[in-house]
Amino acid sequence: MAEKLKIATTSLGGCFGCHMSFLDIDERIVDLVDIFQFDRSPLTDIKHCSEYVDVGLIEGGVCNSENVHTLREFRKSCKVLVAVGACAINGGLPAMRNFVPLEECLAESYLTGEGIVNPQIPSDVELPLLLDKVHPIHELVKVDYFLPGCPPSGNAFWRFLTDLAAGQTPTLPYGLVHYD
Amino acid sequence: MTWSESKQEKVLTIVCKHEKRQTRLLQILREVQEEFHCVPRYAIEIVAAELGLSRTKVEGVVQFYSLLSLEQQGRFHILFSDSITDQFQGSRKLMDYMSAKLGVKPGQTRSDGKVSLGFTSCTGLCDQGPAGLVNGHWISRLNESQIDRIVDMVEREVPVSSWPLEFFHVEDNIQIPGLLLQSPIEQGEALKQSVRQGFDEIFIEVTRSGLRGRGGAGFEAAWKWRFCAEGPEDYSGLSLVGRNERYVVCNADEGEPGTFKDRILLNSNAHQVIEGMTVCAGVVGAKQGFIYLRGEYYRLRPKLEAILANRRANNLLGKSILGRNGFDFDIEIHMGAGAYVCGEESALIESLEGKRGVPRVRPPYPIDRGYLDQPTVVNNVETFAAVAAIAAYGGAWFATHGTEKSKGSKIISISGDCERPGIYEYDFGISIAEILMDCGAENTLAVQVGGPSGGVISGKEYHRKLAFEDLGTGGSFMIFNKKRDILEIVRNFTHFFAHESCGFCTPCRVGTTLLKNQVDKICDGHSTALDLVGLTSLAKFIKTASHCGLGQSAANPVLGSLSHFPQAYKDRFKDVVFEPGFDLDESLETARQMSLRDDPWAHLEQ
Numbered sequence: 001m002a003e004k005l006k007i008a009t010t011s012l013g014g015c016f017g018c019h020m021s022f023l024d025i026d027e028r029i030v031d032l033v034d035i036f037q038f039d040r041s042p043l044t045d046i047k048h049c050s051e052y053v054d055v056g057l058i059e060g061g062v063c064n065s066e067n068v069h070t071l072r073e074f075r076k077s078c079k080v081l082v083a084v085g086a087c088a089i090n091g092g093l094p095a096m097r098n099f100v101p102l103e104e105c106l107a108e109s110y111l112t113g114e115g116i117v118n119p120q121i122p123s124d125v126e127l128p129l130l131l132d133k134v135h136p137i138h139e140l141v142k143v144d145y146f147l148p149g150c151p152p153s154g155n156a157f158w159r160f161l162t163d164l165a166a167g168q169t170p171t172l173p174y175g176l177v178h179y180d
Numbered sequence: 181m182t183w184s185e186s187k188q189e190k191v192l193t194i195v196c197k198h199e200k201r202q203t204r205l206l207q208i209l210r211e212v213q214e215e216f217h218c219v220p221r222y223a224i225e226i227v228a229a230e231l232g233l234s235r236t237k238v239e240g241v242v243q244f245y246s247l248l249s250l251e252q253q254g255r256f257h258i259l260f261s262d263s264i265t266d267q268f269q270g271s272r273k274l275m276d277y278m279s280a281k282l283g284v285k286p287g288q289t290r291s292d293g294k295v296s297l298g299f300t301s302c303t304g305l306c307d308q309g310p311a312g313l314v315n316g317h318w319i320s321r322l323n324e325s326q327i328d329r330i331v332d333m334v335e336r337e338v339p340v341s342s343w344p345l346e347f348f349h350v351e352d353n354i355q356i357p358g359l360l361l362q363s364p365i366e367q368g369e370a371l372k373q374s375v376r377q378g379f380d381e382i383f384i385e386v387t388r389s390g391l392r393g394r395g396g397a398g399f400e401a402a403w404k405w406r407f408c409a410e411g412p413e414d415y416s417g418l419s420l421v422g423r424n425e426r427y428v429v430c431n432a433d434e435g436e437p438g439t440f441k442d443r444i445l446l447n448s449n450a451h452q453v454i455e456g457m458t459v460c461a462g463v464v465g466a467k468q469g470f471i472y473l474r475g476e477y478y479r480l481r482p483k484l485e486a487i488l489a490n491r492r493a494n495n496l497l498g499k500s501i502l503g504r505n506g507f508d509f510d511i512e513i514h515m516g517a518g519a520y521v522c523g524e525e526s527a528l529i530e531s532l533e534g535k536r537g538v539p540r541v542r543p544p545y546p547i548d549r550g551y552l553d554q555p556t557v558v559n560n561v562e563t564f565a566a567v568a569a570i571a572a573y574g575g576a577w578f579a580t581h582g583t584e585k586s587k588g589s590k591i592i593s594i595s596g597d598c599e600r601p602g603i604y605e606y607d608f609g610i611s612i613a614e615i616l617m618d619c620g621a622e623n624t625l626a627v628q629v630g631g632p633s634g635g636v637i638s639g640k641e642y643h644r645k646l647a648f649e650d651l652g653t654g655g656s657f658m659i660f661n662k663k664r665d666i667l668e669i670v671r672n673f674t675h676f677f678a679h680e681s682c683g684f685c686t687p688c689r690v691g692t693t694l695l696k697n698q699v700d701k702i703c704d705g706h707s708t709a710l711d712l713v714g715l716t717s718l719a720k721f722i723k724t725a726s727h728c729g730l731g732q733s734a735a736n737p738v739l740g741s742l743s744h745f746p747q748a749y750k751d752r753f754k755d756v757v758f759e760p761g762f763d764l765d766e767s768l769e770t771a772r773q774m775s776l777r778d779d780p781w782a783h784l785e786q
Binding site for chain 2: 065068101102103106121122123125127129130131132133135139140141142
């Protein structure tokens with residue numbers, strides 16, 4: 001049998017809802033691991049991508065400097081990079097802060113907001129810095145596919161990945177992108 | 181806090197002056213804006229209550245039109261034209277100069293409430309720019325010394341009505357008159373001829389002339405009139421006794437950047453335009469007409485009102501025109517308020533009805549269901565001027581000029597890099613090369629025919645001809661020489677469409693902004709070959725998926741320049757696969773400062 005395809009997943013500025021929905025493929029995950037081997041992913045707790053990964057699924061938008069590094073690592077390793085879900089594609093809910101200047105966001109959270117004890121802006125080299133705006137991932141790296149939905153359904157993940165594994169251009173029939 | 185009684189009284193007076201008619205909403209709001217330098221919340225509530233509209237409806241209208249504002253503007257509100265030709269004449273620099281002198285940034289109102297600055301799309305003075313508006317009044321040929329004087333008068337609070345007239349001096353600037361401009365009709369000539377011959381005969385003359393609409397689309401005028409005259413009653417078999425009203429509308433919302441021919445026609449040939457409307461009314465059986473005058477042409481209004489009054493006094497408007505029983509027709513002027521999309525006829529009609537200028541779904545076309553759902557003819561200013569000439573001199577006279585499919589002449593407004601910008605009138609069929617020669621254009625890189633929504637042509641196509649069957653235009657003719665950067669032009673046009681999108685349909689509302697961001701990315705030097713792939717597919721999508729002409733043409737500057745000047749794009753590309761369109765490290769600056777960090781982990785490479 002041919003070598004398995006490698007797949008890596010991560011959540012940047014996301015809620016892990018897309019990952020949860022991915023797991024909604026239920027028992028088909030047994031079939032999936034016949035084709036794919038999971039590389040870096042919260043599911044495996046592997047911390048970094050292998051040198052060569054076939055498919056990278058990115059959930060969430062780019063909110064801070066760590067997101068940028070993670071995204072760039074994925075882009076470097078993954079042959080096919082996929083923006084998964086509303087936040088990766090458009091910035092989504094976290095991008096609602098784009099309407100408020102970052103100064104005000106930080107001040108409200110750490111300095112002036114109600115019930116704050118010992119007000120100070122967190123400062124440590126281990127803490128990622130916030131970007132002044134939240135960006136969809138295609139504004140930072142080249143993205144090969146967009147898997148829409150908030151979240152995309154388990155069936156959409158299944159269809160997408162099995163198409164890709166079969167060497168076909170992934171297509172989502174209307175039923176899989178029709179949300180109400 | 182409640183509003184003082186005197187302020188409430190002022191709003192009520194305005195509302196009553198307009199007989200509390202919902203169709204006058206936009207006119208009411210314009211006057212409120214003029215009085216208070218904004219449309220205050222309290223005024224919105226009064227207007228809504230008096231007109232029987234919801235508050236949100238009224239506020240929605242305020243937010244739609246760029247010359248209306250919910251925010252307080254200065255007692256002197258100064259707008260600079262942001263059209264590309266004004267930019268190339270140094271408008272941005274002059275704005276910086278003025279902004280520094282007054283101590284207020286564009287888009288803001290100074291804290292003392294005296295003055296506010298801003299940009300507006302195009303003021304229709306491209307031949308005598310850099311131009312702008314002070315409290316709605318034109319100011320042209322701006323330079324630093326003039327701005328010094330303006331700033332001085334603003335600081336001393338000299339009311340605009342007392343400013344020296346030279347500030348508002350605007351020339352017609354006719355360089356080459358042609359068929360229409362050379363032989364203007366005598367006042368009443370066309371109408372006398374029409375009454376003598378009968379309107380059926382005049383309709384035949386208009387048909388014979390082959391006149392096509394001068395706004396750009398080029399629909400045959402006579403066809404439009406016939407459909408309007410016949411109207412929906414004929415299809416449904418209703419008797420003519422219960423006939424609907426008919427309306428005649430003159431589209432003077434000349435908003436396409438680079439177009440200013442209607443400014444001249446309305447300034448110097450308004451009699452002829454109005455006479456053309458009256459002839460049309462006689463043919464289609466309309467009792468009421470409107471001139472929809474773009475907000476930026478505010479200064480023309482008093483003159484037009486005087487001409488209307490004069491014509492009423494001479495029995496050329498009003499009841500039983502020229503003594504013909506039953507020939508009643510009058511005209512109202514409706515002011516626009518800074519919305520390019522209202523040049524689209526169905527959006528214009530929405531605006532005439534006092535609503536947001538959102539284009540309607542067509543069909544039904546205005547000729548079937550237009551103003552107040554009644555059959556309505558909407559024609560361009562120049563079309564009506566031509567109608568009057570045709571009625572006076574005959575269709576054959578007109579049809580001997582021009583080409584097979586484009587009869588007569590076209591008035592074009594030339595601006596940009598040439599020695600003699602201004603108004604030129606040619607018989608259809610003239611080549612671009614001849615026009616360039618006439619206006620003294622040298623080293624021409626490109627000509628934008630028909631404004632941002634039209635098309636760009638480059639050197640190898642200057643043999644092409646001005647005619648509906650080749651290069652159609654509503655009148656805008658912008659010339660750019662080889663010192664100009666084509667991508668800066670594309671950027672200006674793309675920003676224009678993103679600003680003017682009415683927001684009704686998603687492909688245009690979202691698409692024009694995405695397009696703007698992409699073009700900015702290219703101009704700012706962050707683009708790669710890959711961006712072009714996305715840009716092209718986005719442009720094609722906007723063109724095919726948008727609801728109205730605005731969206732369908734919003735990508736023309738990108739698509740046109742890509743096919744004519746691909747090298748201009750390639751020259752900007754970086755030799756990497758991809759790069760963000762913004763300064764990544766800079767976007768960490770706020771967080772760095774607030775957390776007092778500057779370690780290596782607090783920075784990002786582009």
